[in-house]
Amino acid sequence: AQKITQTQPGMFVQEKEAVTLDCTYDTSDPSYGLFWYKQPSSGEMIFLIYQGSYDQQNATEGRYSLNFQKARKSANLVISASQLGDSAMYFCAMREVTGTASKLTFGTGTRLQVTL
Amino acid sequence: DAMVIQNPRYQVTQFGKPVTLSCSQTLNHNVMYWYQQKSSQAPKLLFHYYDKDFNNEADTPDNFQSRRPNTSFCFLDIRSPGLGDAAMYLCATSSKVRPIQETQYFGPGTRLLVL
Numbered sequence: 001a002q003k004i005t006q007t008q009p010g011m012f013v014q015e016k017e018a019v020t021l022d023c024t025y026d027t028s029d030p031s032y033g034l035f036w037y038k039q040p041s042s043g044e045m046i047f048l049i050y051q052g053s054y055d056q057q058n059a060t061e062g063r064y065s066l067n068f069q070k071a072r073k074s075a076n077l078v079i080s081a082s083q084l085g086d087s088a089m090y091f092c093a094m095r096e097v098t099g100t101a102s103k104l105t106f107g108t109g110t111r112l113q114v115t116l
Numbered sequence: 117d118a119m120v121i122q123n124p125r126y127q128v129t130q131f132g133k134p135v136t137l138s139c140s141q142t143l144n145h146n147v148m149y150w151y152q153q154k155s156s157q158a159p160k161l162l163f164h165y166y167d168k169d170f171n172n173e174a175d176t177p178d179n180f181q182s183r184r185p186n187t188s189f190c191f192l193d194i195r196s197p198g199l200g201d202a203a204m205y206l207c208a209t210s211s212k213v214r215p216i217q218e219t220q221y222f223g224p225g226t227r228l229l230v231l
Contacts, residue, residue: 033218035219035220037222042224043204043206043224043225043227044222044223044224044225045159045206045208045222045225046222047219047220047221047222050219091158091159095218102147102210102218102220103161103164104159104161104220106158106159107158108157108158109158
């Protein structure tokens with residue numbers, strides 16, 4: 001079975017600084033996908049970034065980058081130049097491909113607070 | 117803009133009174149999912165539709181049902197809500213056209229309160 005671990009329940013970062021949110025995973029499937037979602041207090045899950053297990057390069061999307069270390073089974077999210085609007089819950093998730101759909105297994109999340 | 121819409125955003129119901137939550141999408145995705153997220157927890161998949169095919173998770177209570185009358189709409193029915201069913205309910209969609217990069221896109225969620 002797949003498992004996602006986020007060991008940081010909460011993180012603080014100063015505005016304009018970079019922050020790394022940790023995520024480790026466990027799977028026996030050689031083909032998998034890793035996702036990061038942001039969930040503000042309003043509740044919507046916002047897709048941030050995706051990394052495929054066969055991707056040679058680390059994914060980047062604007063201020064978001066994914067530090068993918070396959071041998072260590074880690075997929076940490078790096079947010080550069082933090083903004084107050086980045087304060088939210090962040091979930092790491094792994095996709096399991098079933099016969100009919102892709103199921104996501106979520107970690108427990110990290111609450112990020114950006115301070116002035 | 118293409119999107120996933122959930123109505124209502126907030127729903128209050130009484131213990132045991134049936135309630136229906138709705139989800140619609142303009143992305144033309146063939147897969148739709150329903151998740152339950154309780155306070156301070158990760159989302160938990162209840163079931164999904166792949167086109168018209170319904171797929172229930174093994175641990176989803178019978179109290180939860182779903183309908184998908186067409187590609188755009190999907191409903192979550194809770195037949196007899198209990199206090200433990202109070203949660204955020206998230207709808208998501210994805211496309212199987214490019215399964216290797218299949219990403220789920222979520223709606224804003226419906227917060228259900230059971231009195």
